[in-house]
Amino acid sequence: MIFQSLDFLIFLAGVFAVHWLLPWRWRNFVLMMASYFFYGYIHPWFLLLLWFVTVAVYVSGLAMERWPMHRRAFFLCGIGACLGMLGTFKYFNFFVDNVVSAARLMGLGVSQPAFRIALPVGISFFAFQGMSYVIDVYRDDIHARRSFIDVALFKAFFPQLVAGPIERATHFLPQIERRRTLQPEVVIDGIFLIVWGFFKKLVVADNVSLIANKVFMLADPGFPLLWAGVFAFCVQIYADFSGYTDIARGTAKLFGFNLIENFRNPYLASSPVDFWRRWHISLSTWFRDYVYIPLGGNREGRLLGARNVMITFLLSGLWHGASWNYVLWGAYWGLLIVAYNNIGERRTWAAWKIFLTFILANIGWLIFRETDLHQLIRDFTLRPTAASPLEWRAGLYFVCMVLIYSTPLIVSMYLTERAAKTGEVRGVSANSLVRRTVVSAALFAGILLLRTSSSGEFIYFRF
């Protein structure tokens, strides 16, 4: 089921009513069943994978505690189940394609196999969430849960199941286990977040995606058109993914849950390191805690520290998709961070640092968006002087369009950043109830007036 459908709104209203009307001991069960319904709504067989990972991590957690002598073996079984599923369903086609290409390069007459494996939505998210549970139990950060429903709900909680935020067992399981009460002020907060998330997706992301898609469909865009398209994609991916996160967080609030923050105004970052503290926080902290730090972090000198950064970012790139451009994108950010760590912080205007980081992020988005490596090389060798005046005018026009559609985002970034600096409560919640209601009504009217006639799926669904 997708968020931007009437089906989802009806489903949400129904689950909300049933959840709060039932006695509290039934609520986790209701949420678990609702989550399975949500995930299996279009492709019921995808549920088998979700159940497989759930059972694997549940059993391996219990087994690690029951038989401590074989702790490592059960740990590896749990991790192996998650990685095995991910490897099979996400990377099998990629692996086969590369083997076939390599064989052809060596002059072997290998034909492309007709067999392809379909990628289930959200697989990377729930595999990583499952691994975090197994690792945390193995490290004794949490104790293994006996309640299957609690573990299953942690794995399948529908608001964040398909595109995160990637929750940690240490943060989310206690919320599942405590007795949640209906708190109207939290519900109101949730409604505001949902409206804001839908606005970001349906108005900002979907409208600017029309520009980005158009440019990236061109076989030979000139310099200004290409970078206008990259700028549009830069806004699109932020509005799309953070919009999804807001809807997920708002929906979770309706059921008394608090999901972790995933974005903190990433385009106001003042360095590559700062960017990754603000962009897809749940993934970057996952890699930090479960890959970078166990590898040694920056404790063992510059060279090993740089190696650890590169490994972490290459894996992070590969996590996004089974394609070389994502690996390249990860390598790009890894190199930027290694370079930044070695050069260090320079004293200069904050605005200049933000601008520079924004430009670097846009270069990264070009690598991320352009899946054809030959086209990517062509894009990076484009000369501004070779473009026609018409292309410059068109590029400027598209940039202006993107700026107009993203004005509410810019205002929101300014307000939340200012609030964070002055120590106010971050986000829209700091404003009065009436003001927030008026803003939300305006956003809802904006959705009705400005949404595109058909909404594309959320970008991160495909990861």
Next chain:
Amino acid sequence: MSAATPQSPERSRRRSIGLGTAFLVLAAILVPPALYRPTLHGKLPFSRDTLDEINSIRPDYVFIGNSMLATRIDEPTLHERLGKDCCYVLWTGGAESAWDHQALKNDVIAAEHRPKVVFVFFRDTYLTRVNYRTNDVYWWKIERVSHDSEPELLRAMRASRSWQERLEYDFGLLYPIQKRRETATYAIAWLASQMAAPGSAPYGEPVAVAYNDLFSLERFKGIEAADDAAADQDDAALYDFDAALPRSLLPSMVTLARHAGIQLVFVRVQRRPTVDGPPSQRPELVRYIARLKDYLAGNGAGFYDFTGDPELTLDHYMDGDHIRESWRAASTELFLRRLHRYFQ
């Protein structure tokens, strides 16, 4: 987990007030846009432009359809071959059978002048899929070719709507503010054009048309995927012609044309072929088309199927099922050759 504790009356009262506030907040967000009524009687007014044009041009041949028609039939070529003002191409982007029916009924048959032949272009099963593309912007297009009372259209749509489609339709009725969407998106495009090149276009004039050449479809990378119309063909019910017919608008179209003395001809376009030849067709579709052909023949309507035409090869296609602009004139010639009996 903590044990249940009895709630004090004060706490319970506070919670009731809180819930009431939450309800009011939700209502305050959802209700105001529903109060704005861009059209007083609920629907966009019937547009007389086409009707007036048909009355003034008085064409012998009218073509009805969507982009399948627009990318296959070139008006200048028609004029050259059949004579000026002999033909009228009546199309709108994304239109399907509901729009076709309304255009035939309210624009062509309602005109004082009666054309000799009306050609309706369609794909596969879409003549009997009444609710396909009848929501949102597509519905507003249908409203533009509809009068206040359209019982046959509403009957057919009601008969074949799923509960989701019904809800979506009702949601559209609840928020007529959405009908101002074109105005709002135009205002943004105009503002952007003024920021990029001040004074470039007065408000109300088309903006950014100068950039169309940069995005001509010939400049796009290869687009093999057909549009979304091709993506939802798995439902077996779509291929049951006999079950779908009474719920569709096809009988009405045939009857209206017969009573008006107009020869109606349904032209099935060929979907995107493959490198090796014509597009593959599932057996259910072949059976559906055979039943459709029988039905039309039995009711005095013409039928022509371009599927499998040896001259319609992949290189003539642009994106999806659309024909390249450079081949449009030749496509029109092909049409005139294949259906020459209707032009004698």
